[in-house]
Amino acid sequence: MSENSERMRTMRIAVAGATGVVGRHVVDVATERGHDVVPLARSVGVDLTTGAGLVARLSGVDAVVDVTSVPTQDREESEAFFGAVTRSLVAAESTAGVGHHVALSIVGIDDVPSGYYAGKRLQERLLAEGDQPWSVLRATQFHEFAEQVLHFVTVGPVSVVPRMTSQPVAAREVGEALVDLVEAGPSGRAPDLAGPEVLPMHRLARRVSRARGLGRLVVAVPVPGAAGRGMRDGSLTPGDAGVRGRTTFDAWLGA
Numbered sequence: 001m002s003e004n005s006e007r008m009r010t011m012r013i014a015v016a017g018a019t020g021v022v023g024r025h026v027v028d029v030a031t032e033r034g035h036d037v038v039p040l041a042r043s044v045g046v047d048l049t050t051g052a053g054l055v056a057r058l059s060g061v062d063a064v065v066d067v068t069s070v071p072t073q074d075r076e077e078s079e080a081f082f083g084a085v086t087r088s089l090v091a092a093e094s095t096a097g098v099g100h101h102v103a104l105s106i107v108g109i110d111d112v113p114s115g116y117y118a119g120k121r122l123q124e125r126l127l128a129e130g131d132q133p134w135s136v137l138r139a140t141q142f143h144e145f146a147e148q149v150l151h152f153v154t155v156g157p158v159s160v161v162p163r164m165t166s167q168p169v170a171a172r173e174v175g176e177a178l179v180d181l182v183e184a185g186p187s188g189r190a191p192d193l194a195g196p197e198v199l200p201m202h203r204l205a206r207r208v209s210r211a212r213g214l215g216r217l218v219v220a221v222p223v224p225g226a227a228g229r230g231m232r233d234g235s236l237t238p239g240d241a242g243v244r245g246r247t248t249f250d251a252w253l254g255a
Contacts, residue, residue, distance in 0.1 A: 025175025078119025112230030
């Protein structure tokens with residue numbers, strides 16, 4: 001725990017997407033720092049897309065961290081999901097008196113025409129144009145993404161993995177950075193967060209398969225069109241010095 005964290009008052013932090021890859025780390029880090037965590041999920045009577053149950057759940061909450069996601073590459077579906085969740089959260093926060101909305105986004109979404117990224121761009125735009133105090137952290141893909149891509153397109157033992165230049169970061173460090181933003185207060189667009197190394201995703205997927213004993217045969221395929229070019233040319237890595245994570249892919253895999 002940093003000296004800054006020790007000086008912080010205990011906060012009540014609501015987490016949308018609390019059981020996801022990053023969400024569980026946000027919960028862990030916030031709890032370790034002495035904050036009170038409020039998960040936002042259907043299991044506790046909350047519907048993030050309609051806003052049902054949100055206002056009551058946000059009673060006494062100081063900040064909301066949104067790390068929700070949706071498994072789609074369709075632009076309409078992505079925009080519908082992120083638009084609905086962001087509008088519902090912001091409206092409920094305003095009613096409940098929540099003073100800060102923190103959202104996780106993705107490095108490079110302005111330069112790669114992906115349907116999923118269109119939803120993230122809408123999410124950022126709604127926050128920037130709204131009245132609710134906000135912070136947005138863009139991060140690169142997580143180390144865990146290398147295992148996820150093994151299951152995106154499969155044919156028997158073969159995993160078809162897109163050729164992609166990545167700078168993966170530990171999900172735990174993303175969780176730490178999000179809680180740092182909560183503690184700092186509304187900051188607008190925060191510096192991008194990336195991992196310490198630029199690496200090709202298909203090679204990381206092969207290493208995960210070997211280390212986990214998954215037996216997958218990884219075939220790297222270039223995605224066609226502008227989106228594929230952006231994935232290959234480094235558009236999904238930060239274009240400036242920015243903030244770098246500490247955990248290398250090898251260290252994460254070994255752990």
